[in-house]
Amino acid sequence: MDSFMPILHNYxxxxxxxxxxxxxxxxxxxxxxxxxxxxxxxWSYIENLVNDAVEKGFLEP
Known part of the structure; x- marks a missing residue:
């Protein structure tokens, strides 16, 4: 969970x-x-979150 928190925070x-x-x-x-x-x-949730972040322009592809 510690590794998940920075991902969620950035999102x-x-x-x-x-x-x-x-x-x-x-x-x-x-x-x-x-x-x-x-x-x-x-992990599946994280992948979906990261992909959504790319679509929204929060994260570089």
Missing amino acids: RTSGLQWKMLGVTREKVLSRNRRIENGSTIL
Whole structure:
């Protein structure tokens, strides 16, 4: 859950830190992929959140 919180925070702030740092979709997913080992349900939610962030322009593709 500790790794999930920054993702959720960035999503809820319209990608404020992601935009400032030029973070990409792939960077978020690759850095947090270990979450999938702990919970496939949470990982699926994260993937959907990240994809939605890209669609909304919060995160670079």
